[in-house]
Amino acid sequence: MGYTYSSIWGILFVAIVFYGIISQIPLVHQLPILLPKVQDPWFLLYISLFIVTYTRDMVDFIRSDHGSFGKWWNDPKKFG
Known part of the structure; x- marks a missing residue:
């Protein structure tokens, strides 16, 4: 590598x-x-990408036998 x-x-x-x-x-x-304003329809794209990304990360974390929502929420690797 x-x-x-x-x-x-x-x-x-x-x-x-x-x-x-x-x-x-x-x-x-x-x-x-x-950056789009909150009233702009394109803002929905940004907020939906944010929500979908973190939801998928949470589901992957929980499915990989690491634990629960609480452990995912406190995981320092979530933001980096």
Whole structure:
């Protein structure tokens, strides 16, 4: 695995640099960051993706014999 990571590091480096640069362009040019308002219909997309992602993570955690909802809620790896 170490050799594989070392061999594709160059490709990953390009993607990480572009991600870092492109995300800073609105801040440098003092442009507003475009996030949908709560009244906007596109906000439903963001909130549904958030809910579905955490629900799926919870179900996978519980099904893998780790425990209950309480253990999932207190799991520090949930956010990272």
